[in-house]
Amino acid sequence: MVSYEKQLSKSLSEPVESLFDAAGRDTWASIRKLLTRETEIAVSEFSAAISDFELDQSTVEKMLQDLRDYARNLVEKKAREEAGNVLIRMKDRFSTLFSHDNDSMPRVWTGKEDIKTITKDARAASLRLLSVMAAIRLDEKPDEIENTLFSSLMEGTMTAASSVDRSITSSDPLASSSWEEVSPKNILITPVQCKSLWRQFKAETEYTVTQAISAQEAYKQSNNWLPPPWAILAMVVLGFNEFMLLLRNPLYLMVLFVAYLLSKAMWVQMDIPGQFQHGTLTGLISISSRFLPTVMNLLKRLAEEAQGHQTPDGPRQQSPLAFQTFKNQSPINPTSSVPESSVSSNIPTSDGGIEYSSPNLTHRRSTKIQEAQVS
Template sequence: MNMSGWGALWPVHDFAPDPCYLTQLIEGHDDKLFKVAEAENFVKEIELDKCGQSYAVVSIIGPQSSGKSTLLNKLFDTDFKEMNAKEGRSQTTKGVWIARCAGIKPCTLVLDLEGTDGKEQGDKDDTLFERQSALFALVVSDIFLINMWCHDIGRNNAANRPLLKTIFRARMKLFTPRKITLLFVIRDITKTPFELLKRLLLTDMEEIWKDFTTSNPDSQNEAALSNFFSVEMVALSSYEREEEKFKEEVAELREKICDIARDSSGVVPALDFTYSCQKIWEKIKADEDLDVPSHKIMVATVRCEQIARKKYENLAAKKEWHQWKEDTNRSTTLEFVKWLSSQLDTCLSEYDAETTYYDEGPRSTYRNQLKENLLLRFEPALVCVLEHIGSTILEEFKHTFQKGLLNQGEYFYARASNCIEYCLSKFDQACPVADAVIETTNKHKIGARRKLQSDIVSVVTSSCEKKLKEVLSGSIEKELSGEVIKDLSWKSIRELLKNEVESTGSRLFTALTGLGIDADTREKMTERLEDYAKGVVEEKVRGEAKSVLMRMMKCFASRFMNRLYTGKDDIPTAAKSARRYSLELLSILAAIRLNEDDIDDIKEKLEAELFVSSSSSVKYDPLLIGPDIWEQIPSCRTLIGPRSCKTVWDQFMQETEIIISKALKQVRPLKLCRIFKVVGKVASAGLCLTAMLAALLGT
């Protein structure tokens, strides 16, 4: 609360008989202890914690026996112990005392400090406590009264010049200063004109400030005195010689104090006044050579941290949260998220209310930390909700997609993008957007949405791959079975693979149109599709290679019957053509050659060493010499080596020789038709062709 002055709230007359609760705040000299229990009791008795920032602190320093306590008692109706002039001048106030100004609203606290230059310290150098207590009062006060004799103006020690210079330096070093009022009270005014005295004092203050700033490179040497202090002066007559006039002047001084503006920007809440004073005194006693934060920030840091921790613990202990943790299914609903959001809002609002009067820096820092800690703790619940929403929508998409393919076939891929767009839109609408959790929810929503999109892409891709596998496997099956009447080669297989990948990719990217897939991602997906297709072909060919003899016999039977049935060739010519086709099949299954740059002479070697030499008298067989590998083919892609090919071919020749021999004995067309049908059935059933044909031709 920033008050331009206290006049409107602080009645000048008619003090109420409220007790001032005089309390010693700091012990003097040897111990220098801050009396925590007494200070806390003082705050409790005057109910200071109810004042917020609407309170003020006035303090006074000056030479011993200069009438400081008397002045305060007359000004604020307090009961500080006064010196008894009849008993002689001696130390009356020891340490630092505090009292409440009676009858004043808002609450005003006044500090009475032990006087300077006292003889009681004897030979001890006790100026340290003078400096410490004066600095303490300077830091905590809104108005700092400097009580001095009129005849001491212009002097050095008596006018407190060294003390002021010292506490200015320490204040700038240890604390972040706020602007306060320095009010010089000139006691026992003489005939010297007041304006002259005022000019002398102002000159002294400017010199002290200049001397301080120029001698301390760490200070704000370009800042003016007026940036940190408002300097005011007032003169009072002698209390002993002119008591009535003194009282009238004190009343005027009281009104002057009421009109002084107060800077509340650096004031801690009244609740923490005791704690703040204690920490300030500890810093002053330690005299740490550090750029520590201001006492306001120091108190705010501790208090805001405590409040934030309490709020966090209270919300984390609520039964609704523990019920969710005990739920093994973790089927968190949006109702839970709404509850969590409202609790977070309430928690942060309560924190804001309880930290209203603290410095904005620590207040904001711990608020953000509180929010971050709460969201971090409740993050699993939010993630669980998003995952549940995503998985539910994914299942709906799978059902819709499969149903669409079943009813519309491949034509559904053109409409699948609309289905995907609908599902993602439904996810966005279903996600919680409560204010308190929106940041964390949005962060995880992005991840959950990406996962849902990735899962949808996987579903569509898997469907396309399944269709691609069916087409490739079926086509290769026809190629290797001889149902497709054309020359077999790896080139034709590669062309088949390329065409099917392009066709499948077209369907896939048509379905994923609405996802905005960029060129790089599209290229990577195409590469993965190609790799998958190659894997399908390789797997199919490896499987066929394991039953190569049966596959060759089926191909032979298919080609042999076709050429005889159509009347293109006689039996020997048809047999030779069918055997050549089977040899091509053997060369294809001998090794995998899916790369465009694969070069080999397997077919040529097999034709030269198996097909051509089979009718010659050459007994030397190069295929049986050396390792069972092909020179131009890696071992990992070799399926049937040269020696294995020789073994298979010899068995194949024996089997087909029986068929050809029996066929030559039976030349009747009708008989041959029966042979063709039986051979076809036997070949398709994978049975022993030799035995079946021998039985048939022998009838």
């Protein structure tokens, strides 16, 4: 029989613990089904094992009942152990549901999330876990533990202002040490203990909600640099004279444009939005410490760019000097390399004139009469 008890302990302990870890409305129904299945398997195997022995029916029934009681006591013992850690499990469930979305991805508080709804859903899941662990439900008897807890803790929290108008004589359903329709031996957590655990749970998870709200507000401020609409309207109305002054003096527009370019460059260099992500005071201190080095860096870069535009003019100014040097160094040849015989100049004159030929300096004179005789 000891071997079958070990078999039941192995087949029930870990599955029951897993079901309590994911506690929900169907937790106890699943535990009852698991208990019935594993108990029947162990009982049938044990009956087959002792069938060869000549035992009376009463002894066999007693041994089988002891095996069933062992399985039930094992589940009840496991439930009491898990009830002692219910606060830890409630906080773990709240943290999981609050910090992760439906796809089990970590939440990034960008300002679009409804923190109030997310907090309410996470607390409701934690309170449902508390209602599951409040009593042992192996007998399939209905109870109102979950409804009582939600009406007293969740709805009572949401309507705290209206609770002032309640009658002083109205009874608190959690001001008791027992649950209605639940046997005292099956109670794991009393109503008074549930109320105390819920108060402690809210106090320990309030910091997580506050951090989420702060992160959301910081994200909104870092992505919204515009003033309120009423401030924009006031600037338009009160700054009308200055606007007309700018239109009459375009030079002011040029000055403002240059100032805008410089401020934009400093904005990018100093990464002002990134500095304010860690807080206003931290951002101001960081900007004040980086302001002067950033200005000096911009002036240095402007000076380097100005020098860079002047450097290409240097070689152009040296080109006449190089040409003059080359001219002085090259020797001058007084005589031409071309032979004199190849150089000639023919200067034609009028019909009755003179024709000269050089370099032979041949002079030929012809007249119209001689041409006529030759012809």
